[in-house]
Amino acid sequence: MVTLLNTVEDKVAREVCRQYGDRPEELLEIFHTVQAQSGYISDEAIRTIAHALNRSRAEIHGVASFYHDYKREPGAKKTLKICRAEACQANGSDQLIEEAEQMFGTKLDAKAKDVKLEATYCLGNCALGPAVMVDEALYGRVDAKRLEMIAKKHGAKQKGAAS
Numbered sequence: 155m156v157t158l159l160n161t162v163e164d165k166v167a168r169e170v171c172r173q174y175g176d177r178p179e180e181l182l183e184i185f186h187t188v189q190a191q192s193g194y195i196s197d198e199a200i201r202t203i204a205h206a207l208n209r210s211r212a213e214i215h216g217v218a219s220f221y222h223d224y225k226r227e228p229g230a231k232k233t234l235k236i237c238r239a240e241a242c243q244a245n246g247s248d249q250l251i252e253e254a255e256q257m258f259g260t261k262l263d264a265k266a267k268d269v270k271l272e273a274t275y276c277l278g279n280c281a282l283g284p285a286v287m288v289d290e291a292l293y294g295r296v297d298a299k300r301l302e303m304i305a306k307k308h309g310a311k312q313k314g315a316a317s
């Protein structure tokens with residue numbers, strides 16, 4: 155039976171909060187570390203963090219929801235961020251997106267199990283568009299051929315590839 159007193163629901167989140175001294179001002183670092191270890195920030199993690207930091211669940215949930223980079227549910231094994239802002243569009247990001255959708259058998263911003271293609275708006279690499287980011291690594295002048303090499307390097311499985 156789950157009771158209101160059972161507040162340590164996510165052991166990873168509890169340990170991470172402890173590492174940061176249960177300090178509310180470290181909330182973003184706590185989120186970052188929980189996501190790095192668990193892959194996303196679960197409802198259980200939100201409740202555990204709220205209790206550890208002595209804040210309301212609504213407050214913790216609100217912060218987690220505000221930042222686009224924090225995932226609230228299990229995501230794809232790999233996320234390829236493709237810039238769609240003006241400079242990258244002028245250099246062919248729309249075509250790259252079409253090619254990427256065919257390559258990985260998914261649509262931009264659709265939920266995916268293996269590879270998610272995510273639209274992003276400026277990665278600070280405007281002079282070298284189209285820009286792509288995978289696992290915090292930034293690539294410029296990406297075309298279909300280069301995207302294939304990047305995918306291979308990061309272990310992003312292409313449509314029809316063997317597991």
Ligand code: FES
Nearest residue numbers: 237242277279280
């Ligand atoms: S517009 Fe794409 S990186 Fe800036």
